Amino acid sequence: MGSKYAVELRNVVKQFITPEGGEIAAVDHVTMQIRNGEFFSMLGSSGCGKTTSLRMIAGFEWPTEGEVYIDGEPQGHKPPFLRPVNTVFQSYALFQHMTVQENVAFGLEMERVEKAEIERRVGEALEMVKLSGMQRRRPKQLSGGQQQRVALARALVKRPKVLLLDEPLGALDLKLRKEMQLELKSLQQEVGITFIYVTHDQEEALTMSDRIAVMSHGKVLQIGPSVEIYERPTSRFVADFIGESNFLDGRVKSVKGDQAIVNVPAWGEELTGIVTSKVRAGDEVAVSIRPEKIRLAEKQGIKENSLQGVVVNSTYIGSDTHVYLDVRGQRIKVWEQNRISTLDPRAYYRNGQKVWVMLLPENTLVLPKD
Amino acid sequence: MLRRLREDKSIQGTFLITPTLVFMVGLLIIPLILTTIVSFGHRSADGGVIYAFSFDNYLRLIGYSTQCDNGASVCFDPLYAQIMWRSFSLAFNTTVLVILLAYPLAYFIARAHPIRRNTFLFLVLIPLWTNFVIRVYAWMMLLRKEGVINIVFGWIAGMLHIPFTPLEMLYTPGAVLVGMVYEFLPFMILPIYTSLEKIDNSLYEAAADLGANPFRTFLRVTLPLSMPGVVAGTILVFIPVMGTFIVSDLLGGRQVILVGNLIQRQFLDARDPTFGSAASLILMVLTLIVTYFYTRKFGFGEEIVV
Numbered sequence: 001m002g003s004k005y006a007v008e009l010r011n012v013v014k015q016f017i018t019p020e021g022g023e024i025a026a027v028d029h030v031t032m033q034i035r036n037g038e039f040f041s042m043l044g045s046s047g048c049g050k051t052t053s054l055r056m057i058a059g060f061e062w063p064t065e066g067e068v069y070i071d072g073e074p075q076g077h078k079p080p081f082l083r084p085v086n087t088v089f090q091s092y093a094l095f096q097h098m099t100v101q102e103n104v105a106f107g108l109e110m111e112r113v114e115k116a117e118i119e120r121r122v123g124e125a126l127e128m129v130k131l132s133g134m135q136r137r138r139p140k141q142l143s144g145g146q147q148q149r150v151a152l153a154r155a156l157v158k159r160p161k162v163l164l165l166d167e168p169l170g171a172l173d174l175k176l177r178k179e180m181q182l183e184l185k186s187l188q189q190e191v192g193i194t195f196i197y198v199t200h201d202q203e204e205a206l207t208m209s210d211r212i213a214v215m216s217h218g219k220v221l222q223i224g225p226s227v228e229i230y231e232r233p234t235s236r237f238v239a240d241f242i243g244e245s246n247f248l249d250g251r252v253k254s255v256k257g258d259q260a261i262v263n264v265p266a267w268g269e270e271l272t273g274i275v276t277s278k279v280r281a282g283d284e285v286a287v288s289i290r291p292e293k294i295r296l297a298e299k300q301g302i303k304e305n306s307l308q309g310v311v312v313n314s315t316y317i318g319s320d321t322h323v324y325l326d327v328r329g330q331r332i333k334v335w336e337q338n339r340i341s342t343l344d345p346r347a348y349y350r351n352g353q354k355v356w357v358m359l360l361p362e363n364t365l366v367l368p369k370d
Numbered sequence: 371m372l373r374r375l376r377e378d379k380s381i382q383g384t385f386l387i388t389p390t391l392v393f394m395v396g397l398l399i400i401p402l403i404l405t406t407i408v409s410f411g412h413r414s415a416d417g418g419v420i421y422a423f424s425f426d427n428y429l430r431l432i433g434y435s436t437q438c439d440n441g442a443s444v445c446f447d448p449l450y451a452q453i454m455w456r457s458f459s460l461a462f463n464t465t466v467l468v469i470l471l472a473y474p475l476a477y478f479i480a481r482a483h484p485i486r487r488n489t490f491l492f493l494v495l496i497p498l499w500t501n502f503v504i505r506v507y508a509w510m511m512l513l514r515k516e517g518v519i520n521i522v523f524g525w526i527a528g529m530l531h532i533p534f535t536p537l538e539m540l541y542t543p544g545a546v547l548v549g550m551v552y553e554f555l556p557f558m559i560l561p562i563y564t565s566l567e568k569i570d571n572s573l574y575e576a577a578a579d580l581g582a583n584p585f586r587t588f589l590r591v592t593l594p595l596s597m598p599g600v601v602a603g604t605i606l607v608f609i610p611v612m613g614t615f616i617v618s619d620l621l622g623g624r625q626v627i628l629v630g631n632l633i634q635r636q637f638l639d640a641r642d643p644t645f646g647s648a649a650s651l652i653l654m655v656l657t658l659i660v661t662y663f664y665t666r667k668f669g670f671g672e673e674i675v676v
Contacts, residue, residue, distance in 0.1 A: 058579060059579075079583075081579070085579075086579055087576070087579045089576060091572050093573050094576075096595070097594045110581035110582045158581070
């Protein structure tokens with residue numbers, strides 16, 4: 001019990017042979033440290049390398065280059081059955097020829113745990129996932145959500161150092177998925193086991209994770225807590241992938257501390273924003289501002305980053321009104337929260353209305369172009 | 371009328387099963403009834419049937435006799451019981467050997483790259499393109515005293531300067547067993563392959579993930595999940611082997627007489643259709659009993675669900 005990291009990937013590369021005979025790097029020099037007891041998510045669209053990374057930790061794949069460490073120990077070509085990690089599969093991979101009880105007991109039998117002890121721990125695990133009384137059922141007799149819980153109990157009963165979850169909620173409907181997200185999170189805090197969670201659903205990652213690794217094309221783009229990933233993305237890709245954002249092309253005029261002044265040719269204006277990664281004067285950048293962070297007003301409130309625009313489309317969606325504006329030829333989207341309960345149409349933005357659009361410098365990000 | 375056909379499921383069902391029903395009643399049920407009737411009759415002097423209701427043929431099959439050498443009033447001649455037993459044990463041994471040979475091959479094909487699987491399955495099916503009898507003849511060529519195997523052994527012995535007398539392989543129970551195994555191998559490979567192929571790869575991974583080494587994964591996951599294929603294959607192999615007579619005739623000669631041979635000789639040589647019918651029915655009943663107990667224990671090769 002030494003390492004402060006539950007899992008560490010050092011410079012890991014995984015190459016696959018394509019059917020055409022070429023080579024493709026599914027994981028391309030990935031380095032990440034996953035701390036003991038944290039809920040860590042790997043987030044990205046399909047083919048970004050998140051599942052391959054998880055499979056290399058589990059031992060289903062071996063790195064072409066680099067090394068996977070679990071609890072400080074290099075894993076090399078160790079097979080899955082010798083690694084102190086367990087996996088919850090996307091398809092659940094339950095044994096259909098066994099009952100719920102037998103499924104959950106399987107891993108303990110492999111460890112040659114005593115019979116009475118198995119009985120006790122299986123009971124505990126099933127209680128934990130609220131499936132007591134289902135012992136004699138077969139997986140096919142359970143709902144999707146219940147099968148998911150069996151898969152979870154089957155892995156957790158082994159008390160692994162690390163639990164690997166490969167999009168475990170993907171097959172559930174939205175409502176159940178939201179419930180399970182919260183349950184998984186509180187379960188993780190209860191058992192104190194490190195969870196590594198693979199998902200393509202950004203909201204799921206933001207909801208549950210202590211830290212998120214955003215991946216694309218086999219590389220890690222950014223690792224950090226949910227807040228950091230959303231509020232301080234370090235690249236245009238991350239800002240675009242997580243949540244929604246308005247982007248404007250520009251060139252950096254000057255950098256001072258963590259602020260930069262950017263020339264936006266489309267507007268013939270200079271905008272001030274926060275720098276989240278290395279940019280220098282003269283760099284081509286993307287100015288990013290999230291739709292809920294733009295302020296609209298009938299009168300100009302601030303001088304900096306303030307322009308006039310015309311409402312092109314205004315859509316009332318209940319909690320918010322989505323306002324699409326034309327600002328000197330650029331389309332800008334703004335989410336206005338409906339803070340006052342009223343039926344008066346004048347309280348909402350109307351098509352053709354002229355408004356001031358204020359991009360507060362502390363809400364504006366200057367990001368390197370990918 | 372057409373509208374009713376479109377809407378009424380039971381009429382549709384009737385139309386769908388009628389062709390097979392006519393076929394089965396005409397060519398299975400009626401002949402079976404006739405066979406039963408004939409089995410209770412007597413053979414006439416010219417090989418015809420005298421209809422009666424007597425159990426003589428059945429008593430003969432169990433070897434019941436009232437003319438005994440040792441002077442007892444009733445004794446049993448085990449001749450036909452021995453033939454039955456020989457057929458049963460041959461079918462049993464064939465099935466076991468076929469499973470042992472077919473399983474690893476089916477596993478190999480199921481785990482091969484999907485592109486190559488079809489090629490392998492194709493290769494498994496190639497022998498079936500050739501006539502059954504011709505393939506048995508090919509085995510005679512191999513096993514004969516002057517056959518290929520003895521010639522090759524002779525060469526090797528000659529090179530090593532070892533005295534060699536050709537092996538007597540043809541017309542032995544071993545030759546019949548080899549022939550049976552060869553003939554029925556594909557019928558075991560295909561169903562086992564089908565059930566192995568259906569096992570999702572994630573199940574193997576899950577077993578490994580939970581700490582099972584490859585051997586225990588096989589025992590606890592692969593084998594139980596592929597049992598439907600083994601059961602289906604066993605039914606496809608055991609039943610035909612119980613009734614076969616060509617393989618034993620050609621490769622076993624007079625040494626290996628099975629129920630199939632017995633029945634065939636009653637109809638074609640001994641000209642006693644009544645005794646042949648009785649033997650056929652007994653064979654059918656025995657096979658049904660064995661199959662019944664087997665499927666009661668292992669299921670009918672359907673999915674193991676619920």
